[in-house]
Amino acid sequence: MTASTGTIKVGDTSFETNVKQGSIGPSVIDIGALYGKTGMFTYDPGFTSTASCESQITYIDGDEGVLLYRGYPIDQVAEHGDFLETCYLLLYGELPTPAQKADFDYRVTRHTMVHEQMARFFQGFRRDAHPMAVMVASVGALSAFYHDSTDISDPTQRMIASMRMIAKIPTLAAMAYKYTVGQPFVYPKNNLDYTSNFLNMCFAVPCEDYKVNPILSRALDRIFILHADHEQNASTSTVRLAGSSGANPFACIAAGIACLWGPSHGGANEAALKMLGEIGSVENIPKFIAKAKDKNDPFRLMGFGHRVYKNYDPRAKIMQKTAHEVLNELGIKDDPLLDVAVELERIALHDDYFVEKKLYPNIDFYSGITLKAMGFPTSMFTVLFAVARTVGWIAQWREMIEDPGQRIGRPRQLYTGAPRREYVPPSKR
Numbered sequence: 527m528t529a530s531t532g533t534i535k536v537g538d539t540s541f542e543t544n545v546k547q548g549s550i551g552p553s554v555i556d557i558g559a560l561y562g563k564t565g566m567f568t569y570d571p572g573f574t575s576t577a578s579c580e581s582q583i584t585y586i587d588g589d590e591g592v593l594l595y596r597g598y599p600i601d602q603v604a605e606h607g608d609f610l611e612t613c614y615l616l617l618y619g620e621l622p623t624p625a626q627k628a629d630f631d632y633r634v635t636r637h638t639m640v641h642e643q644m645a646r647f648f649q650g651f652r653r654d655a656h657p658m659a660v661m662v663a664s665v666g667a668l669s670a671f672y673h674d675s676t677d678i679s680d681p682t683q684r685m686i687a688s689m690r691m692i693a694k695i696p697t698l699a700a701m702a703y704k705y706t707v708g709q710p711f712v713y714p715k716n717n718l719d720y721t722s723n724f725l726n727m728c729f730a731v732p733c734e735d736y737k738v739n740p741i742l743s744r745a746l747d748r749i750f751i752l753h754a755d756h757e758q759n760a761s762t763s764t765v766r767l768a769g770s771s772g773a774n775p776f777a778c779i780a781a782g783i784a785c786l787w788g789p790s791h792g793g794a795n796e797a798a799l800k801m802l803g804e805i806g807s808v809e810n811i812p813k814f815i816a817k818a819k820d821k822n823d824p825f826r827l828m829g830f831g832h833r834v835y836k837n838y839d840p841r842a843k844i845m846q847k848t849a850h851e852v853l854n855e856l857g858i859k860d861d862p863l864l865d866v867a868v869e870l871e872r873i874a875l876h877d878d879y880f881v882e883k884k885l886y887p888n889i890d891f892y893s894g895i896t897l898k899a900m901g902f903p904t905s906m907f908t909v910l911f912a913v914a915r916t917v918g919w920i921a922q923w924r925e926m927i928e929d930p931g932q933r934i935g936r937p938r939q940l941y942t943g944a945p946r947r948e949y950v951p952p953s954k955r
Contacts, residue, residue: 536564550585567938578763580929583616583921584755588834593841595755596620604844609750609914610634610720613692616755616921631720637693638714638723641671644698648705657909658787660702665695666780676774678927687775688920695779695916696720699909700727706905721747724913729901741855742900745848746910749893752841753911755918761785761792765919766926767935775923782919783912792908792915795894798829799904802863802870802894811869819879829891830874831884838886845892846871852896867895 532545532555541563544556554577561567570576585594593600596615603612607621614622614630622630647667651660668690669676675687701711704727712727722738725746730736756762765782769775786792805814817825832839858864871887874880897907926932 534560534563536566539564548580551587561938567940569940573763573937578758578935579766579926579932581758581922581925582619583925584757584918586757586834588832591838591840593756600752600840601844604748604751604841607751608719608721609747609754612751612754613917616917617688617924633689634693634720635716635723637690638697638716640668640694640697640701644671645701645711648701651705653706653708655706657699657702657706657905658783658912660705661695661699661909661912662780662784662787664698664702665691665783666777668694669774669776672776676776678769678772678775684775684924684927688924691775691779691920692917696724696913697727699906699913700724702909703728703902703906719743721750739855741851745852745896746900748844748848749896749910750914752845752889752893753914755915755921758922759791760788761915762919762922765923769923769926770932770935772934775920778923779916779919782915786912786915787908792911794828794888795890795897795911796904796907798890799863799894799898799907801828802866805866805870807862808865808869811866811873815873815877827870827874827885829894830880830887832888838884839888841889842887842892845889845896846887849892849896849899852899856899858899861899864895864899867891 529547530545531542533540534543534555534557541559543559545553546556547553557568568576583596585597586592595603595612596619598615598621603615607615610631611622611627613634614627644664644667647664648660651663672687672690675683675690677683697714704711710732712730712732714723714727718726718738722740722743725738725743726736758766761782764785765778768778768781773781789797805811814825814827817823818827853864871891874885874887880886894904894907897910898904902910
């Protein structure tokens, strides 16, 4: 990182400050001295112009449609690697050698079981509990079962906690799914790869053999890769903020899962599928397209455009290919929602209104279609997002903990409430 200097002038006050330049991307202005020099804060709702940290993990250029994991383009990582290789890359900064990959896979695989008492923990939930509610609680509860990996000052314990979460959160996610559909839990199998193991835990039943479809396994593995990290988004910032207080890693990831649950974040693919259901059939599409173009109509097309990407979401290109591979493999031809999705995709890629506004189908649009075709209920979509994003959260958390300059997060505010006033006793109100 290189730095130059600049001058900040507010009224009659001016002072020199550092302008820091990263390896790629916009420079940042160091405003750490602003309050001390001027008595003022910056005002940036949503932190859209604020760099909250320095990071070496993920880079996004929304204008150009670029997403890099540790410098590697997302399309190359998703096309040529697998999810555990991506986990290794995000955690350690480099692609693993064959020996490192084999060792990493072995360690993750042998951490996939959860403490048997966790099964009893699930029995406290209503049978119709949302799987994300179960995930927030069960991941947070891991700290009650694994005391030997909660000391964040110990690098070994940080590593063990990281491995445990990458390995165990898919198991908890499968248990959450099984619990909500009333089926017995399925234990992990060490002879299956990461994603095949997850599919087996979700869809196998004790009364018959279940064979994992390799096309579906590879598709889900790609979905996990595409969702593994996405810079300082809402849930990642939540994990970092929770971690800045010194909270244990399991609590931090549970906080990230809670934030991810929001429909504007991890619930976007569920919202996209709900919208397809609202449209109902291909014949209704023109009416809803007209509603979307009407500025006075509150209706929004979910799964199109992206807050960060002002160009085509680079993940969507891979997800589009993956979605069609899954649909072809399963031979799904009679699903009206998928018919609606295919036609909406065609319109969005060719209609002048969508093209001019760059409202391209995003990753949530394609992942929702794909996951539905694979047999997952919409309530599980955000859970699968959490499984994938866990490694990104952990990598970001570890980077923050190991940063000697990190401090507890403490955003400031513009206060617009009542000024000082005196307390009035009840008898005089």
